[in-house]
Amino acid sequence: MSDNVINQRIEEALKAIVPFALQADEILDGLSQDNKAKFKAIFPEDSIFTASGNRFLPYMEEIDNDFKALPEQQDPAYETLLTRLVKKMEAIQLILQSFHQLRDYDDEQENPNRPLNS
Secondary structure: OOHHHHHHHHHHHHHHHHHHHHHHHHHHHHHHHOOOOOOOOOOOOOOOOOOOOOOOHHHHHHHHHHHHOOOOOOOOOHHHHHHHHHHHHHHHHHHHHHHHHHOOOOOHHHOOOOOOOO
């Protein structure tokens, strides 16, 4: 697969993730104002990320920087760096998906996971 195709797919995936990260950060800001978001980091210190923060933005910035720093496909480090980038993208997608599934809904009718008897 060419560099252009891989880069295009990564870009498309990032564009799909960003709105969910921004929405999650807005929700976390609201929870924090209500003294409900009392944690130091989304990912533990020993995670694949070097960034740390209690919002998704620092992690998204790290992923973006890693993407921009990818060398040409012929570079011996390319495959290792690409694999690491994809793992970071998968990790943040998984956390965002779980976050959005578990968040409190303002309107219970909006919540597809609500108990039927509520």
